Amino acid sequence: xxxxxxxxxxxxxxxxxxxxxxxxxxxxxxxxxxxxxxxxxxxxxxxxxxxxxxxxxxxxxxxxxxxxxxxxxxxxxxxxxxxxxxxxxxxxxxxxxxxxxxxxxxxxxxxxxxxxxxxxxxxxxxxxxxxxxxxxxxxxxxxxxxxxxxxxxxxxxxxxxxxxxxxxxxxxxxxxxxxxxxxxxxxxxxxxxxxxxxxxxxxxxxxxxxxxxxxxxxxxxxxxxxxxxxxxxxxxxxxxxxxxxxxxxxxxxxxxxxxxxxxxxxxxxxxxxxxxxxxxxxxxxxxxxxxxxxxxxxxxxxxxxxxxxxxxxxxxxxxxxxxxxxxxxxxxxxxxxxxxxxxxxxxxxxxxxxxxxxxxxxxxxxxxxxxxxxxxxxxxxxxxxxxxxxxxxxxxxxxxxxxxxxxxxxxxxxxxxxxxxxxxxxxxxxxxxxxxxxxxxxxxxxxxxxxxxxxxxxxxxxxxxxxxxxxxxxxxxxxxxxxxxxxxxxxxxxxxxxxxxxxxxxxxxxxxxxxxxxxxxxxxxxxxxxxxxxxxxxxxxxxxxxxxxxxxxxxxxxxxxxxxxxxxxxxxxxxxxxxxxxxxxxxxxxxxxxxxxxxxxxxxxxxxxxxxx
Numbered sequence: 260x261x262x263x264x265x266x267x268x269x270x271x272x273x274x275x276x277x278x279x280x281x282x283x284x285x286x287x288x289x290x291x292x293x294x295x296x297x298x299x300x301x302x303x304x305x306x307x308x309x310x311x312x313x314x315x316x317x318x319x320x321x322x323x324x325x326x327x328x329x330x331x332x333x334x335x336x337x338x339x340x341x342x343x344x345x346x347x348x349x350x351x352x353x354x355x356x357x358x359x360x361x362x363x364x365x366x367x368x369x370x371x372x373x374x375x376x377x378x379x380x381x382x383x384x385x386x387x388x389x390x391x392x393x394x395x396x397x398x399x400x401x402x403x404x405x406x407x408x409x410x411x412x413x414x415x416x417x418x419x420x421x422x423x424x425x426x427x428x429x430x431x432x433x434x435x436x437x438x439x440x441x442x443x444x445x446x447x448x449x450x451x452x453x454x455x456x457x458x459x460x461x462x463x464x465x466x467x468x469x470x471x472x473x474x475x476x477x478x479x480x481x482x483x484x485x486x487x488x489x490x491x492x493x494x495x496x497x498x499x500x501x502x503x504x505x506x507x508x509x510x511x512x513x514x515x516x517x518x519x520x521x522x523x524x525x526x527x528x529x530x531x532x533x534x535x536x537x538x539x540x541x542x543x544x545x546x547x548x549x550x551x552x553x554x555x556x557x558x559x560x561x562x563x564x565x566x567x568x569x570x571x572x573x574x575x576x577x578x579x580x581x582x583x584x585x586x587x588x589x590x591x592x593x594x595x596x597x598x599x600x601x602x603x604x605x606x607x608x609x610x611x612x613x614x615x616x617x618x619x620x621x622x623x624x625x626x627x628x629x630x631x632x633x634x635x636x637x638x639x640x641x642x643x644x645x646x647x648x649x650x651x652x653x654x655x656x657x658x659x660x661x662x663x664x665x666x667x668x669x670x671x672x673x674x675x676x677x678x679x680x681x682x683x684x685x686x687x688x689x690x691x692x693x694x695x696x697x698x699x700x701x702x703x704x705x706x707x708x709x710x711x712x713x714x715x716x717x718x719x720x721x722x723x724x725x726x727x728x729x730x731x732x733x734x735x736x737x738x739x740x741x742x743x744x745x746x747x748x749x750x751x752x753x754x755x756x757x758x759x760x761x762x763x764x765x766x767x768x769x770x771x772x773x774x775x776x777x778x779x780x781x782x783x784x785x786x787x788x789x790x791x792x793x794x795x796x797x798x799x800x801x802x803x804x805x806x807x808x809x810x811x812x813x814x815x816x817x818x819x820x821x822x823x824x825x826x827x828x829x830x831x832x833x834x835x836x837x838x839x840x841x842x843x844x845x846x847x848x849x850x851x852x853x854x855x856x857x858x859x860x861x862x863x864x865x866x867x868x869x870x871x872x
Contacts, residue, residue: 262304265532266472269339270300272530274501275523276338276348277331282519284352287360290499290511292332294436294469295403298494299336301475302401302432306483308537311342314367318539320398321370321386321627325379326405326434327361328513334358337368339534364655370627372653375646377411380404380431381617384421385624387429387489388609393585394628397540399483402431406446407439409453413647415460416617421489422461429489430482434469436498440512450493457491469494501526553580555707557731558699564727566757567663567720569699571596573706574633578604584710585625587611589618589636595663595720597635615640619647623656631657631710638662638678638719645684652689652715659709660685663720665695666808667841667849668758670722674841678719683813685717686786692737693786695719695815697760698727701783704735712737721758723846728760728781740789742796743767743779750868752778752796752803753860756785756815759806762850765857766864773861775868785818793822797830802867804833806855811836833867835860 273296281287302322309319324333334351337343343358350356357365361374370386373379383402390396408414421429437447446452454464463485467474475494482490498512499505502522516522523529556572558564578584578600585607592598592610601608611618615636622632641648641662651658665678685693691714696702702720709716728743729735743764755763760781767777778796782788797803803823805816816834823830837853850856854863 263472263476266297266300266304268530269304269532269534270297270472271501271526272339272532273300273332273335275526275529276335278516278519278522280331280334280348280351281515283349285515286352287331287515288328288513289331289516290505291326291405291436292329292335293500293502294496294498295329295332295434296500297470297472298432298434298475299332299403301472301479303336303339303534303536305537306479307401308399308539310539311337311340311368311536316539317394317545317628318396318398318541320539321383321400323370323379323383323400323402324362324373325383325402325408326376327373327379329403330360330362333362339532340536341533342368363653371623371656372650375650376405376408377413378620378647378650381413381417381620382624384417384426384429384617385621386627387421387426388424388621389625389628389630390428391426392424393607393625393630394546396543396545398428400429402429404431404433406433406435406437406444409433410445413616413620416614417620418457418460418462420611420614420617425487426489427486431489431491433491433493434496435493436496437507438498438509438512448495450495453493461488463488463490465490465492467492467494469496470500548581548583550581553577553707555703557703558727560727560730562699562727563724564699565721565724566696566699566702567594567596567722569702570635570661570706570718570720571599573703575599575603577707577710578607581631581710583629583631585609585630585632587618587622587632587634589613589615589640591636594637595635595661615644616647619644619651619658622658623647623651623654626656626658633659633661635661635663637676638665638681639676641681642684648688648715652691656715657713659716659718661718661720664722665719666758667837667853668721668723668808668846670846670849671843673843677841679810679837680813681719682785682809682815686813686818688715690714691786692716694737694783695756695785696783697757697781698725698729700727700729700731700733701735705737705783708737719757723758725758725761735783738784738787738789740784740792741781742792743781745778746776748776749778749800750776750802751864752780752800753864754780754782754793754803754805754815754819756782756807758808759855762855762857763806763860766860769857769861770864773865775865777864782815785815788818788822790822793819794826797823797826802831804835804860804863804867806835806860808850808855809836811838831867833863835863
């Protein structure tokens with residue numbers, strides 16, 4: 260048979276296998292897989308360049324299923340190229356199988372987890388950006404999107420950024436099958452309107468019949484030959500294609516076919532076609548990374564330095580010591596101070612503008628290619644990209660986030676700019692680290708330590724200057740803390756972080772004048788918290804006050820409570836936090852209004868010490 264005949268047969272095989280594996284699992288999305296089967300059959304036969312036995316090959320193409328629910332098709336493709344055996348194929352969606360309901364990197368050729376719609380394309384754009392601007396390798400990124408996810412704003416953030424960065428190594432295939440989960444999509448089969456929108460963003464757009472293998476082949480060749488801009492194919496398809504009982508019929512989303520055997524027979528029965536993928540282009544050399552001794556900026560005790568300034572200087576120094584470090588920012592680099600890195604290392608700085616979802620996605624994409632990415636914006640605005648952060652954890656991504664201008668201490672900008680839920684949100688991410696240093700030396704050391712840490716990390720920085728209390732040679736590390744003052748006569752422990760550390764120290768001095776001895780613990784590592792130090796202080800003083808520039812839910816106070824939960828003897832704990840919606844004002848006024856300034860802390864400590872047991 261000729262190539263196109265082979266591709267048609269391969270498309271039918273992918274449909275049959277999608278039906279089979281969903282039927283065996285008792286769940287899945289076979290109809291969503293069937294619509295894109297011809298598109299992926301042609302991709303496999305001559306266009307996708309990779310050696311499945313070498314998923315870490317830097318020259319290989321990348322395939323991202325943004326419509327991750329089409330996993331029956333995804334696994335059927337890798338079965339056809341010999342990565343998945345028949346026995347493993349039939350473990351789909353079972354406990355312990357690496358063939359999960361939506362793809363994750365547990366299945367080795369998979370770069371990132373998908374399934375939360377609207378994320379695969381932004382991450383694919385990040386991988387393509389790394390290939391073009393950092394790796395300088397000729398690999399191509401292929402992304403399969405569904406038409407339903409074209410309603411996601413993150414898709415259009417990706418369209419804008421990919422065009423801006425002229426990512427001609429990115430090809431997006433949109434499976435326009437018209438039917439969503441519950442209703443028809445907004446545009447249905449109007450591929451011309453989709454294409455007009457893409458062209459308005461600066462893309463090369465092609466419309467085609469997604470079941471015509473000749474048209475698909477021509478479109479891929481055209482995409483590969485296009486330079487200076489990314490290409491998108493809007494392919495008109497039929498959901499459930501090839502099986503009359505479900506083809507282009509609503510109500511069949513996300514469930515196996517009622518009569519899989521009849522469907523398989525209608526498709527011509529099982530096939531065992533094998534595909535040999537095209538070889539990657541290895542003509543370009545792989546960039547090697549260099550490291551030299553890190554010379555961190557450190558400050559003298561008593562200096563007044565904003566932790567955001569320390570973040571910028573430390574990141575810049577890290578970039579000088581390590582050529583794998585890159586920085587991204589959401590168009591507030593003069594506030595987060597990543598602008599220092601941008602000026603020193605312009606080839607490794609990426610402006611992501613006011614598009615926090617794309618910023619996180621690009622950072623994840625850089626990580627796929629082995630780059631050490633730091634992404635920064637106002638802490639409050641990371642909430643826009645929270646689902647991307649959550650999915651990054653599922654992707655086993657290594658992501659370093661910096662959020663500046665947190666809490667009421669930012670002052671007159673008002674509550675829209677005051678992150679008061681960020682510690683809770685980031686603590687809830689699986690395997691995350693959450694840090695809130697109180698001074699510049701802590702910040703610098705933590706920035707450096709994050710470079711080699713796996714998983715999701717978050718560093719909260721401050722707008723205002725704070726006094727340097729940590730010595731240049733002190734051991735600052737993830738999971739650590741600092742005891743600012745203590746004595747054998749301490750009656751209460753004040754646990755603080757960030758801006759409240761100075762307030763706690765001031766309160767302790769006032770309390771001492773009033774005859775109350777207070778221990779002050781700086782828990783710059785909120786997750787993991789220094790359990791040993793917190794428990795020791797609680798046992799020795801018998802009472803604990805936590806004070807944070809954050810809502811009372813989920814932040815430092817709750818981290819302390821968790822650390823104390825398993826103590827055999829109860830310890831009295833009082834949480835001081837922002838409990839009323841703040842307004843504009845000076846930092847001093849706002850801290851006082853929230854009861855987390857030195858006076859509020861001292862009053863709470865006096866009341867706690869004076870109260871009967």
